[in-house]
Amino acid sequence: MGVMTLEALVGLLREEPGGQPGLLAVGERLAGLVVEPSSLQPYLHFSRGRYTRNLVYRDARLEVLLNCWEAGAVSPIHDHDGQECWFSIQSGTFLLENYGLVSGGLEPGPARLGSPAVVGPVGAGYVDFRCPDAPIHRVVNQQGPAVSLHVYAGPVERCLVFDAKRQRCAMQQLRYHSVFGRPLSPPESAHPRIRV
Structure with a gap:
């Protein structure tokens, strides 16, 4: 497993040729890191x-x-608004549930998902990739506290959140808990119980 500072990693990602982080380059940089x-x-x-x-x-x-x-934290089933996403586990143990879209689910409204393909348990150094062709997943922290590093090929400000039982999805605006190390303190109503 390779080790590097977060600052050095961000610097390498910013220097990707062509102005856009490439699938191969980001995946290679994160693999085992x-x-x-x-x-x-x-x-x-x-x-x-x-x-x-x-x-x-x-x-x-x-x-x-x-x-x-935190221990037992689970993301909702969600997509990544058409962006490529790399999920690199830094600590902890996770189960990843990857869903195929059977029908709907490209905009808010009806959405039917297939049965999840479960990956894991996986731990530090593991990298998952979500792309526009396979964007939907849920992340389950099995052992906490845990930390994961996420790299998006373009900012993601919103995403679709899926309710598999009701076979529907809805758009959700995303929020940060902290920005550049500084915690944000919006009113409690702006802190949904489930964050994506």
Whole structure:
């Protein structure tokens, strides 16, 4: 497993040729990588019973987040608004449930999902990739607290959240728990119980 600081990783991702992080380049950089734990410290913000989204870097073509997961935290079933997404586990153990879309689900409204393909348990160094052809998944933290690093090929400000039982999906605006290491303090009504 390779080790590098978070700052160094962001620098490498920003320098990708062609102005857009490439699938191969980002995947290769993240494969087996565990970011130097001390460089994660400013972005480690946990919240009881859930997970938090902590912005590390963002420009028009790249977004880097650190998600902090409490024990038992589960994401809703969601997509990534047409963006490529790399999910790199830094600590903890996760189950990943990947869903195929049977019908609907390209906009809010009816959506039928296939049975999930379960990956895991997986731990530190594992990298998952979501692309526009296979964007839908749910993440389950099996052992917490845990930390995951997310790289998006373009900022993701909203996504579709799926209700498999009701066979519907709805658009959800995404929020950060912290920005560049500084926790945000919006009113409690702006903190949904489930964050994507």
